[in-house]
Amino acid sequence: MNKLYILLLLCVFISCKKDQKNAVQKTKKALPAIVITDARTIDIDTALINAYKSETLKQFYLSSDNKTIWGNLKKRSYVLSQLKKSDELGLNPNDYRVKKMNLYETQINKLNNKQLAEYDLLLTHNFEKYVIHLYEGKLNPKYLYRDWALEDKDLKINTALVKSFNHNTLDSLVKNIQSKSPTYKQLLKALKLINDFPDDNIKTIEASEKIVFKDTNPALINIKKRLLYWNDMSGKDSLTTIYDSKTLEAVKKFQSRHGLIPDGVIGASTIHAMNISKEKRKHQIIANLERWRWYPNEFSENYFIVNIPDFKLHVVEKNDTTAVRNVVVGTSKRKTPVLTSTLKSIVFNPTWTVPPTILKEDVVPAMKRNRNYLKNKNITIYNTAGHEVDPANWNINKPRSYRYIQKPGYYNSLGLIKIMFPNNYSVYLHDTNHRNYFERSNRSLSSGCVRVENPLELARHILDDSKNWSKDKIDTIIARKKTTSIKITKKYKLYQWYWTAWSEKNQLIFRYDVYDLDEDLYAKLRN
Template identity: 80%
Template sequence: MNKLYVLLLLSLFISCKKKNQDIPQIEKPLPAIVITDAKSISIDTVLINSFKSKMLKQFYLSSDNKTIWGNPAKRSYILSQLKNSEELGLNPNDYHVKKMKSFEVRFNILSDRELAEYDLLLTHNFEKYIIHLYEGKLNPKYLYGNWALEDKSFDVNTALVKSFNRNTIDSLVQNIQPKTQTYKQLLQALKLINNFPEDDISTIGFTEKIILNDTNSSLINIKKRLLYWNDMSGNDNLTEIYDQKTFESIKKFQARHGLPADGVIGASTIHALNFSKEKRKHQIIANLERWRWYPNELSENYFIINIPNFSLHVVENQDTTAVRNVVVGTSKRRTPVLTSTLKSIVFNPTWTVPPTILKEDVVPAMKRNRNYLKNKNITIYDTAGHVVDPANWNINKPRKYRYIQSPGYYNSLGLIKIMFPNNYSVYLHDTNHRNYFERSNRSLSSGCVRVENPLELAQHILDDSKNWPKERIDTIIASKKTTTTKITKKYKLYQWYWTAWSEKNELIFRYDVYDLDEDLYSKLRK
């Protein structure tokens, strides 16, 4: 009997819980729209529902399902914004501009149903435009498996109602866009490239490097490109001779594209020269979209890594306090794009071989030479924690072991790693390949970011000369003992990806190391 009673109570509890879950959440009501225009008509709910937008339906509850865009100045502003949305890298075709313009030119003779439809189109497309400006048209979570950015939320209905009532719709458009300098530089880059004429320069072929005073038939089109992009000024007779003027112009072009500014015309320089105006414009638009995915404003103190630029900047109170070259992941082992917070520094870290490197590097090497791991100071441990002699290592079950490299100068992580929460098991670290920082293309790692001169950076992060003088860090390193310390000062980490911007009215581009730009642009224009 007692068991039956308990079962009855349990079933009632589950039933009540299910009913509670079925109760719809009551949405917070919007502020009421103040309609001051003389002409305002009711909109049939069937017409509102035909848009299949819960957001639109909720918006018109705030106007008691009446039209709101009777004011011609407000309509004109919205149509102008949507028509000129291409100036912000957006696509006017996404906002049904032609259809709305056809309503506008006939506004005074529209039927009530047409007035209602036009009103709905204005609201629906203007809100879509605002959302695109705030958080982008696409969601990176659905595009990439290794992008982890903080969610951006925005109550577009409330924002539009408030700006409508205050007559500050133009301020709304400005305020919802990113405040970061790079975003502003990208808008300027789009403006700059739109001022370039159409280009019809033939593709430049590449057969061999061209150096100063060489003669090469490709130099005619190379010079045309340099003149087109304003890297070379004045008139040029377009000879096939690589003269001093062209040499200096090539160095300027190379510097704008993050290439070694040595004046040698190689494959990388030819590749950059062969980009058309249209392709560069696509690149800028793709980068504008990315910057709308990122936070609108950055933290007070932060590390920002631009993966294609192979660079790290430390910014504190709007001042850049440190700059470092970095090494990032290869196209096959990409560095993830993420936002996080720096948590701790590990001096003299050990290194545990990750699964991908085990499969692709270690196992093939061990098949060739059983002493491969021993030569790299890596110890094999079985599941019980016992050391395994390489001769007894089971080649058919490599995943049943742990592979740990001892601390030291030649450890794969070098002398230090900087930790931050993420789902990809990546971190910033030193390296045993310190010559990599001398290369121009530093897409060389297995996903983590390797940082140049990291010990100096560690002292900078710890920011306390009394407790963390250089001598103390040197003593810890010399001990070869793994030591972890928390980072007390709050630094955000922005490990991001962008390949275009502008500086001093010049276009700046970087090689798209993960080949993302054109694919993103094509998705934006679908």
């Protein structure tokens, strides 16, 4: 009897599973029917659809009973025009078989049924691809970078296309699918701006030494040509070899646009930026447009956003920038990861545990040279039992068998504060004992974490509670040198991202590509 009961339950379970599976399959196919108002439609051979090896395309045409849908000239013309001018959005028209479709369109009245079906499939397949590229990018960062952790963006493209097709709102689909971020819009503007510049045929600037105001140097002729080309200097110039006051102001303007210290000194960094051609700058803008399509389309109400190449952190609350801080980011060998997270807690007087990479590359070599290296850094060695180890007894052959902890204090590597957020890279925002680093223009100097200028003021801003977390209260906590963790109650998202180009007030803005990602990404986009 028991066996019969178990068998009955098993049958019911299997039956339920089948019903669930069928329900999933039905849900997958449950697209709205496509409303076709064209006088001429033809059946499409399923072999033509299957040749694309696209489940998405197959599902799409089920909603039209495998009939052609693009008989309407207005809709067809809109799709073709979008694909033809996709380069205005930083995309590549060659990705969308534009030439092939244009040929079909010019012979539309002469096409036989098979050719009409082929044309219809091309229009649907490539327009969907175009919309997906606008929404989430052509490439997936997950397969390009190990230190990028962004949430996948998933667009129900068939549902979106059928709805906009039936309501004659294909133009709204293209507009609404794109990022609403001001930076994305500034990048589109930057692409338009750079396309308006003439061909760039200025010779490479060659200067081995710094050039300062009132110097005479033959390199100044090509420097002035560059400044005139990029509109940093206006009017006509005699192109002399003298560094005059007009050129000085133009150089400062150029330096500001490129994130350099605007001191007017023409050194290696300024020369490097001047020698980047129009074409390379255009590649840079296109690479950045792709990146912005990887990022979430919508921002949280309150957030921190770190632009790694700009060495800046902005706090934005209800669309208003309420704080800006200089930051120090990871070096090219120890990159700051790109990620999205949520701020969780503030730790005052943090201890610092030496991470594996720094242990291997910095601590072990230093300890081999000087056994008191860690003691001088106020770092204590602990064995697996938690007992303190004298540096003299440290086993050089088993450095990973210890924990290395730096005590709290002003000279702790994390400084006086760290701000925690969940991530898989063991990184956080923090103070630093190298506070002079914030004065540099290139601040790619850390081991991956982001060091923040004036973090105690930022902490008060985050806690937003003058009664319980006043300046005096925080100063008292710091003075005690006791590690104290405080939960952040206000919800702040953290966007730790990477972009090196945009525009402001009709001016092109660029930053040094500290991790050398732009040209490689552009090459992959155009492959």
